[in-house]
Amino acid sequence: MLNFYTITITKKQRNSNNIKGDGEMKLLELLNGVKYEVEGGSLKREINNIQYDSRKILEGDMFVCLKGFEVDGHEYAQKAVDLGAKVIVCEDDVEVKGNDITIIKIKEGRKILAIMAANYYGHPTKKLKLIGVTGTNGKTTTVYILKSILEKAGFKIGLVGTIANYIGEEKVKSERTTPESLELQKLFSDMVSAGCEYCVMEVSSHSLELDRVYGCEFETGIFTNLTRDHLDFHKSFDNYYNAKFKLFMRSKTAIINIDDNYGYRVLNDAKQIEGKKIITYSINNESDFRATDIQLKKSDIHFVVNGTEFNSALPGKYNIYNTLGAIAALKSLGIKNEFIAEGLKKVVVPGRCxxxxxxxxxxxxxxxxxxxxxxxxxxxxxxxxxxxxxxxxxxxxxxxxxxxxxxxxxxxxxxxxxxxxxxxxxxxxxxxxxxxxxxxxxxxxxxxxxxxxxxxxxxxxxxxxxxxxxxxxxxxxxxxxxxxxxxxxxxxxxxxxxxxxxxx
The missing domain is CATH 3.90.190.20 (Mur ligase, C-terminal domain)
Structure with a gap:
């Protein structure tokens, strides 16, 4: 049985030690909030970069052994040392040959990677208003709606999604819907450096289950819908649902589509979380933001929400739901109707209708x-x-x-x-x-x-x-x-x- 312990660094210590990303950081600062046991070597050292891919290791880096579906990072610990890694973070025992190597034993490697990544980049989500969107369908469209409206309101926006990632107008290639925590925290950090005030992001069930967004602080989380998908990974619908629901455990406000079959389950589960602010939206059922007087046209949609008329460039009834989720989230954040109306008229979503x-x-x-x-x-x-x-x-x-x-x-x-x-x-x-x-x-x-x-x-x-x-x-x-x-x-x-x- 390992005796794990946590070191917590005070704000005064953190400021004096000059914590930052993309450069050397003291190992103890990197481990702030992490439960670990030292298996060998010293903690009094500096780290250049964190890596979980041994092929990217450079002299003075830390290598985190992640267990993947096809590859186990523990098998590459020696390779990492040979390439210059000075610290190995692992869940299982590893034997490596090298001079002055620090071995740190942890549990739940992906969570630990997320914590260390946030430490390394200075917790950028605390400097952004983060809006997460989860559900089987509608995630991409909803984040593009959010981006369009917030830009009309005069904000510089970061976006994380399936099609691409954006830092303002700069397009950044997207390898997966939600990047691994290390790349994600780097992306958040770049957004902060570029002056972004908001980040809108698709939050996939994979990213929630695999702790890629662990430790991220969401202002709002939007639930679009839940239908059959990804059961090759989650194995059961309950597992799929539970993964999605993690977003609302990490969001200050839950925005829920209660017309969806699983909407009321999300609603009831969210009510069990103390202090959770809950906002509902719908077309059929009574809710906080309900669309009425709907007109579906060939190239757009018209509807009324709480007395205000809106016109969206996106056709189809299902896009009313995507739009409602965005409206509810942004109204909760104080965005005015005039900017919402302007943004809806200009939305373009690549590859969606x-x-x-x-x-x-x-x-x-x-x-x-x-x-x-x-x-x-x-x-x-x-x-x-x-x-x-x-x-x-x-x-x-x-x-x-x-x-x-x-x-x-x-x-x-x-x-x-x-x-x-x-x-x-x-x-x-x-x-x-x-x-x-x-x-x-x-x-x-x-x-x-x-x-x-x-x-x-x-x-x-x-x-x-x-x-x-x-x-x-x-x-x-x-x-x-x-x-x-x-x-x-x-x-x-x-x-x-x-x-x-x-x-x-």
């Missing part, structure tokens, strides 16, 4: 959307169906190495709403694309479908079949400009593919 056919001389519409869950596909198809004067043609598939149960449901939803469903590849990863397609087809009870493994050929067919008044929607890829196959990642941008097909 994105119209790309207008630049070609064609008599039909082409839409790209990221919908990749049954609920997401249902939302976009129902929205487009309402404005389709002839046929709705849907091109979509399902990702490989992920939850297989939703495949048949995707088949059923697409074939029931679209006039023609062309089932094809998405990101097959390590699976046989045709086996995935066959599992999608198992859910189809009608005959209005075709199956084409090659996604380029599927798009070609859809465009060749399209007639005046048709709408062709390519779902599942959205903003992505790649495809993941068993041969690796290949370039695959549907905008470029459509351009090549139509220009020929």
């Amino acid at each position: 994105e119209r790309i056919g207008h630049k070609y001389d064609i008599p039909y519409e082409i839409i790209i959307d990221f919908a990749h869950t049954p609920d997401g596909l249902k939302n976009i198809l129902e929205t487009l169906k309402e404005f389709t004067t002839n046929r709705l043609i849907a091109v979509y598939g399902c990702g490989g190495d992920r939850d297989k149960v939703k495949r048949a449901e995707l088949g059923r939803v697409g074939s029931e709403i679209a006039d023609l469903a062309i089932i094809t590849s998405d990101n097959p990863r390590n699976e046989d694309p045709m086996l995935i397609i066959k599992e999608i087809i198992l859910g189809i009870k009608k005959t209005n479908y075709l199956a084409i493994e090659n996604r380029v050929e599927a798009i070609k067919l859809a465009l060749s079949m399209a007639e005046e008044g048709d709408v062709v929607v390519m779902a599942g890829k959205g903003h992505e400009n790649y495809q993941i196959t068993n041969e690796g990642v290949i370039d695959f941008d549907e905008r470029e593919i459509v351009d090549q097909i139509l220009r020929k």
Whole structure:
């Protein structure tokens, strides 16, 4: 049994020791708030950088041994030492050969990494107003709505999300929806240095379960909805829900969609947290922010909230929910209606109901959307169906190495709403694309479908079949400009593919 202990550094000590990121920091300062045991070596030393990837180690760095799904960082401790690491932080015992190496034993490595990363970068979330959005669908759209409105209100905004990260107008490449805690704290720090006052971010269930946002202080957390997704990772729906709910344990204010089946569960659980401020939004049920007098048009939506009229550039009923969540959050932070109204009219979300056919001389519409869950596909198809004067043609598939149960449901939803469903590849990863397609087809009870493994050929067919008044929607890829196959990642941008097909 290890006897873990915590060292807490006072504000006076912290100021005198000049804590900062991107430079040397005393090891004891880095361990502030961490429970640990010293297995060997001295704590009286300075650290250049924290790393959890041994390939990035430089002289004087600390290496944190994280346990991944495929790789265990403990196996690379010696490599890290060989490259110059002077401190090894580990959950399990490690044996390393080297001079003057400090070994620190901890529990829950990902939480510890998050704590040390926040220490290293000077706790940047305390200097930002952080708004987190979680849910199965709507996260990306909601953060772009928030960004647009806050910019209209005159603030410089940071954004963390699926499509990209932003520091003001500067676009920063996004590797995953929520970065690992070390990269995330660096990103927050850069936002603070650039003068950002707010950060709006998608908070995925993975990031919550894997403690990437552990220790982050959220002003508000927004719950959009909860439907089947990521059960390959979470294993059960309860686990999925519990991961999502962690956001509201870390938010001062919980903003909840109570029209969603799980909204009342979030509401009731949030009420159990002492001092939690709770705000609800809806279309159907009574709530704090309820949309009424709704008008759905082809290219936008009109509705009234608590006596104020709003007009959003985003079409579809499901986007009213995304907009309501943003309105509720920003009103709780004191943002005026005039800025909300201006921001809503200017929202653009790449790969979400994105119209790309207008630049070609064609008599039909082409839409790209990221919908990749049954609920997401249902939302976009129902929205487009309402404005389709002839046929709705849907091109979509399902990702490989992920939850297989939703495949048949995707088949059923697409074939029931679209006039023609062309089932094809998405990101097959390590699976046989045709086996995935066959599992999608198992859910189809009608005959209005075709199956084409090659996604380029599927798009070609859809465009060749399209007639005046048709709408062709390519779902599942959205903003992505790649495809993941068993041969690796290949370039695959549907905008470029459509351009090549139509220009020929």
